[in-house]
């Protein structure tokens with residue numbers, strides 16, 4: 083599956099519509115916390131279960147998104163962090179792990 087539409091909503095959620103018509107949302111804080119890049123994962127390994135991320139507004143603001151090679155989404159955050167490459171299967175698993183209550 084590939085995304086047909088990706089957008090940030092209310093500065094708090096990322097909405098993705100997939101090419102099968104389904105759409106899903108995730109909180110930006112969960113997305114940032116799940117950044118798969120080497121820097122972030124080694125940071126989490128170091129802290130283990132006691133890892134409690136605190137984010138600034140810049141770290142939770144997306145400035146740029148790119149589809150990479152038709153298999154992944156690259157995200158650049160306002161604090162300059164841009165090494166996270168979220169492949170679509172990984173994104174799918176995040177939507178399952180961090181479900182957002184459908185509102186209203």
Ligand SMILES: [Zn+2]
Nearest residue numbers: 117119122166
């Ligand atoms: Zn990262």
